[in-house]
Amino acid sequence: MQIALRCIVAGITLLFLGTVVQAQTLIGGKIQLFSSGATSHTLIITPPVLSGNVTYTLPTSSGTLLVNSGSGVSNAWLLGGNDLSGPADNRIGSTTAHDVVLIAGTGAAPANDRLTILSGTNAITNHDGGELRFAEPTAGGSNYSAFKAGTQGNDITYTLPAATPGTNDVLTATAVSGNDVTLGWAAPSGGGGLTPVTVEKSSNQIFSNNGYANVTDLGFTMKPGKFYKFTIVLEMTKNNVGGNAVEGQLEWGGTPNTSVLNYVTSLGETGTRTTDNQDIAYIPSAGQQTVTERITGIIMYSGTANSNFQLRMRRSAGGGANSRNLVINATNSYITYYEL
DSSP states (O other), X not given: OOEEEEEOSSEEEEEEGXXXXXXXXXXXXXXXXXXXXXXXXXXXXXXXXXSSOOOOOOOSSSSEEEEEOSSSOEEXXXXXXXXXXXXXXXXXXXXXXXXXXXXXXXXXXXXXEEEEEETTTTEEEEOTTOEEEEEOOTTTOSOEEEEEOOOOSSOOEEEOOSSOOOTTOEEEEEEEETTEEEEEEEOOOOBTTBOOEEEEOOSOEEEOSSSOEEEEEEEEEEOTTEEEEEEEEEEEEESSSSSSOEEEEEEOOOSSOOOEEEEEETTSOEEEEOSSEEEEEEEOSSSOSEEEEEEEEEEEEOOSSOEEEEEEEESOSSOSTTOOOEEEXXXXXXXXXXXO
16 A cells, blocks of 8 residues: 655645645635545635534445434434434424425326425325324224315305204305305205205103203204205103003294194194194103104294204103103104205
8 A cells, every 4th residue: 555645835745645635724614535546636625614523434234324413423314214203393394485295106297196395385186186184092093084085167265154053954065256166064954966964863761751852863953945855763761551641742943933844643643833832742641661653744934043943851741640751762763854
């Protein structure tokens, strides 16, 4: 091996001829590394001002980038993954008005799967028919729910509802302006292309006093000036064969209260009512212990604001020693309704 040291005015040249390595240290904190047998070189320059000595340790494996930690020791940025834990937030992105594009795939864009974080709009774009997936909880399994755009003739922006929905509400388009669609919640209605809505009773319900109380699940929201057709099916149990009768009524509200109800029941009761309640369901004081009743009717709601059409029940009219609890069974009890 031959080693030559040569002093020059501009700096010091080190020639490691045996290993074909040539380096030159220049005045001003510069190092020139020459390529083998050529005059081309790589130049390393220190910052203009240093507060202390900084050591750069070269990575030991290929495919890594050198990152200075700022504490005098360098770290390698690994292409296969990096631990970004630290005393403060860790950020990957752009501090200028440029998009950040993450690409995963084997082909050339746009064939690759791309996730673009757009500057200025706080938007995230999943390219090329990708899906936005929400995974199950860790203990829930390996499935997911996803949203995916169809083939469109133009961009469409959907604005989500600003409030929480009511029970059984559906998602509707409340306003459309160009390609912007505002979404909102509304009570479902039949007709106009929508199928009738059926709500099953979720659990058994016991009525143990003489005051009327709402039958949970068996009701719906009415809109002013609308007609509704409904069918209520009840499987009712009176927990003794004798005892007083049990009764039910339909109630609704609104101002002015001039709604008209026409109804017929499977027990042979019919009628027309314009007040806000109507006795309509009934188990007589003697006879069967369990009765299934079907109530079909049409109501025209003439109030000025949305109101509830609600089935209410009570144990008995008179009470007394022979009164028994009324049970509405969840099995075979439901309401079906739609807007005419």
